[in-house]
Amino acid sequence: MRFLRRLRRKEERVEIRDVLERAMRGEILSYDEVMSLLDSAELKLSKEPQLIKLKGKTIFVGDTHGDLDTSISALRFLKEGYNLVFLGDYVDRGAKQIENINYLLANYIIGNLVLLRGNHESPVVNMNYGFMETLYHVYGSEWQYVYMRYNEVFSNLPYAALVDGVLALHGGIAEGLKSIKQIAALPKKDLIPSNKVAFQILWNDPSESVERFGENYSRGGGVKYYGRAAVEEFLRANKLKAIVRSHEAYPDGYMLLFKGSTGIEEMEHMLISIFSCRYYGIPPTAAMYDGKRMEVIRI
Ligand SMILES: [Mn+2]
Incomplete structure (x- = not known):
């Protein structure tokens, strides 16, 4: 593949x-x-390390799926x-996947934003949900x-970011991740x-209906639901306050799960799920965190 690729390079100066x-x-x-x-x-x-460590006030942005407007707005x-x-899922589904x-x-x-990996940043997914086809139409x-x-x-x-006790990842915690x-x-x-573990970080969903982990049949083989006890134990063992994740488009653009004290103002749940792509008929939503307070914002 590498050899073929070199052959394909033209003389155009970029x-x-x-x-x-x-x-x-x-x-x-x-x-x-695009190759350059x-x-x-x-x-x-x-x-980049697989776990990015940050300090200070931070905006978390959920799935964008070809929503260039949301990305521009977030920047x-x-x-x-x-x-x-x-939090990942930049391609597939939306109108401006390549542009996004x-x-x-x-x-x-040129800058210092953090781009985490989503489950759509993998060929097993993006060959089926629009990205491959879009490239075919543009690059012949x-x-x-x-x-x-x-x-x-x-x-x-990278798979995750850690900001003042808050862990951000695309799907969530994984069975076997301690x-x-x-x-x-x-x-x-x-x-x-x-x-x-990497696969589940990209694919898993939180659920109030399981205690620790359960099969997530709606997403297919190897994908799990993770429940309150799993989240609680993981947070405690790692001295974390809460989890921010994306991957699911809730009607209000966000959802708080697993009620419990976190030590963060405005956040009485251990997990927040946010979604930022406007093509899902939901308000594009992000989370703002300054180390003390978590706030849901529209972008
Ligand atoms: Mn996803």
């Missing part, structure tokens, strides 16, 4: 600065431009001095090289991913 500017304007890039964007993104992402918080953590992921990667390359006979390259880049995205140190030790470049 200035990375122009590529980044075009991506940040939401323009579709040529084959050589992906090279730069991978170079930086490959050095303004960087200028206001917030950390910005996206390129916009985020370009901003990531070269689609497969671009598609492969995006997924290689996605396999470098310590956040295990997250930090997860393998990079795991394309599917094949690691069971």
